[in-house]
Amino acid sequence: MYPPIEPHTHGMLPVGDGQELYWEECGNPDGKPALFLHGGPGGGLLPNARSWFDPDAYRIILFDQRGCGRSTPHAGDVHTDLTTNTTAHLLADIELLRGHLGVDRWLLFGGSWGSTLALAYAQRHPDAVSEIVLRGVWLPDLAADTAWATGPHGAARLFPEDYARLRDYLPLAERDDLTTAYGRRLNDPDPSVHVPAARAWGAWEIAANTLLPVPPPMLDDATLIAFSRILHHYFSRQCFLGADELFDGIDKIRHIPAVIVNGRYDMKTPPDAAFALHRAWPEADFHLVEDAGHGGSEPGTRDLLVQATDRFRPPA
Numbered sequence: 563m564y565p566p567i568e569p570h571t572h573g574m575l576p577v578g579d580g581q582e583l584y585w586e587e588c589g590n591p592d593g594k595p596a597l598f599l600h601g602g603p604g605g606g607l608l609p610n611a612r613s614w615f616d617p618d619a620y621r622i623i624l625f626d627q628r629g630c631g632r633s634t635p636h637a638g639d640v641h642t643d644l645t646t647n648t649t650a651h652l653l654a655d656i657e658l659l660r661g662h663l664g665v666d667r668w669l670l671f672g673g674s675w676g677s678t679l680a681l682a683y684a685q686r687h688p689d690a691v692s693e694i695v696l697r698g699v700w701l702p703d704l705a706a707d708t709a710w711a712t713g714p715h716g717a718a719r720l721f722p723e724d725y726a727r728l729r730d731y732l733p734l735a736e737r738d739d740l741t742t743a744y745g746r747r748l749n750d751p752d753p754s755v756h757v758p759a760a761r762a763w764g765a766w767e768i769a770a771n772t773l774l775p776v777p778p779p780m781l782d783d784a785t786l787i788a789f790s791r792i793l794h795h796y797f798s799r800q801c802f803l804g805a806d807e808l809f810d811g812i813d814k815i816r817h818i819p820a821v822i823v824n825g826r827y828d829m830k831t832p833p834d835a836a837f838a839l840h841r842a843w844p845e846a847d848f849h850l851v852e853d854a855g856h857g858g859s860e861p862g863t864r865d866l867l868v869q870a871t872d873r874f875r876p877p878a
Contacts, residue, residue, distance in 0.1 A: 563613040563859075563868060567622075574634075575625075575662055577655045579646035584632035585625040585659060589617035594692075594876045595668035597656070598624045599676035599683075601698075603801070604792025606631030606785070610859070614671055614867060619875035623668065625659060627652055630788045637791045638784030640749055640756050644795045649802040653683050660690060669874055671867075673697035673858050674831060678801060678808070684818060685811035693874045694820040694846075697858050697867055698828055699836040701808055702801040710832065711797070712740045717829050721770045728766040731759070741798050748791050757783055760790040767793060770829040773855040812843050820846035821870040823863055825854030 569586035576582050589612075598611045606626050615622050628647045629637035636642060656679075660668065669692050672680035677696040684691045701707070710716030718725035729737050736743040747759035764786040768778050781789070796802070820843070824836035833850055840848040847870075851862040858867060 563610065563864060564615065564617060565613065566609060567612050567617050569612075569624075575655075575659060577628075577651075577658050579651070580635065581628050581646065581651075581655075582634050583625050583628065583655055583659065585623065585663075587621060587623055587663075588612045589615060589620045589622040591621060593617075593619050593621040594874075595663075595665045596620045596622055596871070597660075597668045597670055598622065599656075599670065599672035599679045600624075600627065600631075601672075601674035601676050602630065602789060602793055603627065603652075603675050603796045604630045604637065604789040605675070606789070615871050616875050619878075620669075620871070623659075623663065623665070625655075628655065629792050630785075636784065637788035638786075640751055640787065640791070644791065647792060647795065649679070649682060649796075652679060653686055656683050657687065657690075666690075667692045669693045669695065669871070671695045671871065674700050674856065675796075675801075677831075678702060678803075681808050681811075681815075682803065684815045685808070688814050688818065691815070691818055694815070694818055695867060695870045695874075696820065696822045696836075696839075697824070697863060698831045698856050699822060699824055699839055700831045701835045701839065702797075702803060707835075708741070708797070711830075717770065720829060724766055724769040728762055731762040741794070744790075745794055745798060748787070748794055756787060760787040763790040763794065771855060772857040773825065773827050773853060773860060776857075809838075809842050816843060816845055819874065821849070821866070821873075822846050823849045823851065823866045823870075825856060825860065825863060826850055826852050827854065828856045830856040 567588050569588045572586035574582045626633040670680040677699045732743050750756050824833045849866050854860040854863045
């Protein structure tokens with residue numbers, strides 16, 4: 563990845579519904595526009611997201627999606643209503659940001675939930691997208707995703723100790739439906755209820771992101787609550803996407819140059835989704851990294867992603 567870089571411009575963009583999005587720009591102000599879409603939903607920006615792009619060639623644009631990071635109101639406050647936090651709202655926000663910044667077309671770079679959002683946006687606004695780079699493909703319209711993520715026969719069989727902590731936090735009578743049980747707790751106004759629930763739900767989501775174990779990130783409670791509430795809000799509603807919606811829209815983006823990268827041992831977004839996308843969209847370059855999990859910073863995945871943005875940068 564390219565060396566760390568600081569933003570040279572940032573601001574808050576009102577997008578309606580009382581929401582304001584934090585956005586920033588790095589790199590070359592006159593370079594090729596590239597938009598980074600973070601994961602989660604509700605994950606917020608991390609500084610290393612700026613380093614996927616050559617700062618001399620790209621005008622690097624990043625933003626915190628509704629309710630997380632530095633955007634307001636923050637979902638770390640359980641009184642923050644999530645009704646207007648949906649995929650449709652996020653797609654409209656991206657278009658408002660494009661207009662606000664005067665961008666004609668931009669490269670989309672998204673990992674995990676960011677890959678979902680990139681596909682959905684490109685299918686709605688193909689003329690605004692120059693290229694697409696996807697990592698850790700998540701297609702929440704696949705029925706198996708819910709069972710894999712929170713059921714006892716998916717990732718739980720490979721990470722039983724982490725899953726046991728998620729399950730055993732709940733009373734025995736509520737363990738048949740973890741999603742509903744956690745939803746009640748994550749949105750309970752009592753901090754003694756929603757804070758430990760967010761810690762348990764967030765810990766499971768953060769676990770097993772890499773091929774080999776690494777220390778989990780240190781997140782404050784407000785960040786964990788926002789992440790967990792937003793993630794649950796989307797996850798329990800199939801991310802507000804119709805069944806097979808992202809597959810049905812492939813013809814709208816088939817002409818857009820694209821790169822798809824997924825780890826063979828990705829426990830968050832298993833490679834069957836990326837492979838299904840590859841089969842439906844063979845025009846996109848597809849890479850299955852043998853020694854990688856979900857984390858984008860693992861060497862094989864990292865190198866392929868940087869090669870992709872280098873390939874799409876404008877000639878010197």
